[in-house]
Amino acid sequence: MTVFHYPGLYLCFISQHLKKIFEYRLSFFIGIIPFILLQLSAIVVIWVIFKKVPHIAGFSFDEVLFVYGLGIVCYAFGRMVFSNLNNFGYRYIIKGELDAILTKPINPLFHILATDFSEKEIGELFVGIILIIKSIIGLKIHFGILELLALLYFLLNGIIIYGSINLIAVIICFWTKDIQGLTSPIMRIQEFSQYPVTIYGKAIRFVITWIIPFAFISFFPAVFFIRKEEFIGYIICIPLIGIIFPLIAYLLWLKGLSRYESSGT
Amino acid sequence: MIILKDISKNFKIPLKKEGLIGAIQGLFTRKYTLKEAVKSISFCIQQGEMVGLIGPNGAGKSTLIKILSGILVPDSGEVEILGFIPYRDRKRYTQNIGVVFGQRSQLWWDLPVYESYTLLKKIYHIDTATFNNRLEEFSELLEIKKLLRQPVRTLSLGEKMRCELIASLLHNPQVLFLDEPTIALDIIAKLKIRNFITEWNKKNNCTVILTTHDLSDIQDICKRIIIINEGNIVFDGEMDTIIKRFSNFRRLVVSFSQDNISPERIFQSFSRDEKVSLRELEIAKGNNNSYLIRFSDTNNSIISLIDNILNNFSVYDIKIQEPSIEMIIKLIYEKKVNLSS
Numbered sequence: 001m002t003v004f005h006y007p008g009l010y011l012c013f014i015s016q017h018l019k020k021i022f023e024y025r026l027s028f029f030i031g032i033i034p035f036i037l038l039q040l041s042a043i044v045v046i047w048v049i050f051k052k053v054p055h056i057a058g059f060s061f062d063e064v065l066f067v068y069g070l071g072i073v074c075y076a077f078g079r080m081v082f083s084n085l086n087n088f089g090y091r092y093i094i095k096g097e098l099d100a101i102l103t104k105p106i107n108p109l110f111h112i113l114a115t116d117f118s119e120k121e122i123g124e125l126f127v128g129i130i131l132i133i134k135s136i137i138g139l140k141i142h143f144g145i146l147e148l149l150a151l152l153y154f155l156l157n158g159i160i161i162y163g164s165i166n167l168i169a170v171i172i173c174f175w176t177k178d179i180q181g182l183t184s185p186i187m188r189i190q191e192f193s194q195y196p197v198t199i200y201g202k203a204i205r206f207v208i209t210w211i212i213p214f215a216f217i218s219f220f221p222a223v224f225f226i227r228k229e230e231f232i233g234y235i236i237c238i239p240l241i242g243i244i245f246p247l248i249a250y251l252l253w254l255k256g257l258s259r260y261e262s263s264g265t
Numbered sequence: 266m267i268i269l270k271d272i273s274k275n276f277k278i279p280l281k282k283e284g285l286i287g288a289i290q291g292l293f294t295r296k297y298t299l300k301e302a303v304k305s306i307s308f309c310i311q312q313g314e315m316v317g318l319i320g321p322n323g324a325g326k327s328t329l330i331k332i333l334s335g336i337l338v339p340d341s342g343e344v345e346i347l348g349f350i351p352y353r354d355r356k357r358y359t360q361n362i363g364v365v366f367g368q369r370s371q372l373w374w375d376l377p378v379y380e381s382y383t384l385l386k387k388i389y390h391i392d393t394a395t396f397n398n399r400l401e402e403f404s405e406l407l408e409i410k411k412l413l414r415q416p417v418r419t420l421s422l423g424e425k426m427r428c429e430l431i432a433s434l435l436h437n438p439q440v441l442f443l444d445e446p447t448i449a450l451d452i453i454a455k456l457k458i459r460n461f462i463t464e465w466n467k468k469n470n471c472t473v474i475l476t477t478h479d480l481s482d483i484q485d486i487c488k489r490i491i492i493i494n495e496g497n498i499v500f501d502g503e504m505d506t507i508i509k510r511f512s513n514f515r516r517l518v519v520s521f522s523q524d525n526i527s528p529e530r531i532f533q534s535f536s537r538d539e540k541v542s543l544r545e546l547e548i549a550k551g552n553n554n555s556y557l558i559r560f561s562d563t564n565n566s567i568i569s570l571i572d573n574i575l576n577n578f579s580v581y582d583i584k585i586q587e588p589s590i591e592m593i594i595k596l597i598y599e600k601k602v603n604l605s606s
Contacts, residue, residue, distance in 0.1 A: 005390075012387050020375055100371040102336045105360040106388055115373075177279075258338050261276055262331050 006110060013114035021119055032123035039072060039127045057199040062138035063226055064196060069131025071194035071218040074155060076121035076128060078162030078217075083118035085166050086183065089173035096262050109167075109253055141225055154221035157242040161217050164249035171249070174256030190214050209234070216241045267310040267333070267440070267472065272342035274303040274328055302328040304496040305342065312439070313470040315463075317483035317504070320493035321594065326476040327444060329493065333474065334364045334442050347439055360389065363433030367445035370425065371432055372417045378428050379413040382435060389436035396435065403431045407461055423454030430458065434465070443475040447482050459485045480587065484508065494594045507593070514588040514596065515567060519574055520555040522581035531556060534577040535570075554581075 021028050046068065050061040059067070092098040092112065101108045136143050169182040189207070193214035197205050208214045216238055223231045224238075277297040303325045310316055318326050331337040332344060335351030335358055344351060349358040364371075372381040386396045404410045407427040412420060420428065426446060433441065443462070447455045463486055466473050477483060483490055483504060490507060492500040500507070528548035547559045558570070567585070574580060588596070 009387050012384060016373065016376055016380055016384065019380075097369065099331065099336050099366060100364075100369060102355065103334050103359050103362070103364040103371075104388055105356045105358075107356075260337070262327075262336055 006107075009106065010110075010114050014117055017117045017119075028119060031120040035120055036123040036127060039124050043068070043127075043131070057196055059196045059198075060139075062135040065131050066135035066139065066226060067196055067219055067222040068194050069128045069135060070154075070222045072124055072128030073132065074158035074162060074218045075190065075194075076124040077155065078159045078166070080118045080121050080125075081159060082113060082163045082166050084112055084116035085163075085170050087116070088112070088170040089178055093173045093177060093260075098260060099262055102260075108257065109250075113163075136225075139226060147225065150224065151221075154218075154224070154238070157238060158217040158221060160242055160246050161213060164246040165212055165214070167249045168252055171252050171256045174259050186212060193217065193219055213241050213245060266312055266345075266347065267308075267474075268343070268345045269309070269333075270307050270343040271305045272303055272307070272329075272332060272339045272344055273301070273305050274325075274332060274337060274339050276300045276302055301496050303332070303339070306493075306496070306498055307342075308491060308498065308501055310472060310474070312472055313466070314489060315466055315473040315487045316475070317487035317490040318474060318476040318493060319478060319480065319483060319490060320476075320499075321478065324493045325496040326493055330442050330444050330474065330476055334362060335359060360436065361439050363436070363438035363441045365426075365429050365433045365441075365443045365446050367426070367443075367448040370417065370429065372425070372428060374418050375416060377414050377416050378409070378420070381417065381428075381432060382413075385432055385435055391436055399435055399437070400431070403434060406464070407431060407457065423450050423457075426450060426454065426458060427461075430461065437469070438471065440472045440474070443473065445477055446475065447477065447479060455482070462486055480589075492594065492597070499594055499597050511588050511593055511596070514559070514592065516586040517558040517567065517570065517574075518551065518555055518584040518586060519558065519578075519580055520553065520582040521578055522554070523579045524554070526554065526556065526578065528556065531558070531574070531578075535573060 043065075046061070046064055049056065050064070054060070056064065092101070098108070101111050104111060141147070165186065166183070169186045172182050189212055192200065192204060193208050197208060197215050197219050200208075205215075209216070215234075220231060220234045220238055224235050228235065276299070278300050280296045280298060306325075306329065318329065320326050328337065332339050333346065333351065335355050338352045346358065347361055349361075351358050372378065373384065376384075382396075382400060385391075386393075391399075404413060407430065409424065409427050409431065412424055412428065417425065417428070430446070441462075446462075447458055450458070459482065462473060462475075465471065473486070475482065475486060488504055489502065490500070490504050491498055492507075528550065531548055532546070547557075549557045549559075551557050560566075560570075571583060574583070
């Protein structure tokens with residue numbers, strides 16, 4: 001099994017999952033509605049705020065929408081691809097399903113990620129894309145092939161950073177042997193990063209930039225398109241974070257795996 | 266070829282305090298007890314052997330099989346199987362082994378059985394012709410053809426286990442690990458699985474390692490058994506040795522349908538010859554009107570004994586009790602049975 005086989009294998013897993021979705025079509029449609037409503041309500045809140053004030057921390061309505069829209073797209077994609085990490089503690093550590101994973105000749109982390117896929121975020125994804133298009137038009141950003149490629153790169157990079165953070169949060173389960181790890185506190189912080197980070201105090205800014213680098217997932221990529229000069233130092237760091245963080249996460253994963261104790265049968 | 270040398274594995278078990286306050290305390294200070302699950306175990310298994318690993322609950326069987334299958338990393342010692350170190354060369358190693366956990370599924374719960382197999386086909390890189398041939402052969406032998414289109418969750422335990430077995434064999438492994446494959450199955454399902462494993466071993470000369478706490482599984486399948494207790498090997502040798510030695514420890518449980526029975530009366534009913542040949546005879550009263558007769562059965566005198574009892578008394582029920590694994594281990598420990606010869 002070489003690296004080149006993995007994309008094909010991933011498609012195989014996903015197609016199995018899609019078969020399941022088609023079988024339960026109604027549940028699919030019901031499942032995506034709350035997520036769309038959630039995002040729409042957040043947008044309404046932003047809109048109401050901008051009815052009262054023209055700028056927040058120097059950001060205009062369309063700029064905030066752009067930041068927010070890119071955030072939705074990155075996080076929705078991230079949650080779709082990494083959804084099985086939510087079950088990691090319970091399913092794989094406590095119930096010991098990692099046993100079966102470890103007896104297969106493919107990368108165990110890949111196997112876990114490919115095993116599940118969340119489709120509920122598809123509605124959010126659309127909301128995000130519409131926001132991005134709307135704000136690009138509103139801000140009159142020049143958007144050519146190069147910008148599109150940059151956007152796709154940032155998207156991929158963002159998903160990888162998101163996955164790494166999520167992975168680190170659940171790897172803790174190897175040591176603590178509980179269900180959640182640090183997922184819910186860490187993933188809550190994520191919500192901060194969907195708005196311009198400059199509206200927060202120094203402490204929060206520092207945390208979501210350098211400790212848990214949520215700001216590199218969507219905020220710094222977003223300002224690349226609208227305020228390059230102001231944040232140039234951070235923008236240069238985006239690819240670095242996109243390499244260093246996954247590396248840290250994967251090393252921790254390997255460390256955790258060697259500590260895996262299975263569960264008694 | 267499987268070589269194990271001085272393998273040990275310890276588990277740290279956190280001592281959890283009771284109640285909410287205890288749980289909060291546990292966040293800051295945790296005390297652990299060390300459980301030595303496997304203590305310096307060594308053995309060697311040749312290609313094609315069928316070996317039974319038995320032992321009571323918590324003896325270390327599962328831990329050992331998890332070390333062998335590359336799931337757990339041993340704390341110390343060396344393990345080499347098919348020229349690989351299981352936990353280090355995991356990817357290449359697992360391509361050559363099959364693993365079935367009786368209590369854990371490797372099939373995808375929501376998918377039809379066949380879909381699970383096609384995923385495994387991809388995972389193990391099995392070419393289509395080989396895959397189809399093997400699946401055809403196996404599903405014929407294990408009678409699961411009709412089940413292939415059913416989702417796994419709708420299968421009965423016995424059906425599921427047969428499907429699991431096929432899942433672990435599609436890539437033609439050289440070593441097959443079975444961790445309690447017949448647990449909670451009825452006797453017919455057990456027999457199907459046992460027959461299949463035996464046939465398959467003959468045909469492919471594949472090594473089979475099986476854990477169970479059902480002695481009858483092993484009697485049918487394995488020539489060699491390894492008995493484990495408290496992380497140590499208590500016995501490693503031929504199944505026949507065990508059967509011969511321990512048939513002495515069969516017990517007869519007789520429920521009488523007549524009253525006025527006493528151990529003395531039972532004893533007196535035996536013929537002179539029997540009294541001589543039945544050494545170490547013990548008769549004890551059990552519940553209700555049943556009696557427990559234990560003796561050293563040297564020349565299969567159990568038959569004449571039953572005959573005798575049936576002739577002299579009116580009997581409601583009669584049972585032969587085989588020694589349990591727990592009892593065998595106890596006897597080995599107490600050195601009542603010498604296995605060294």
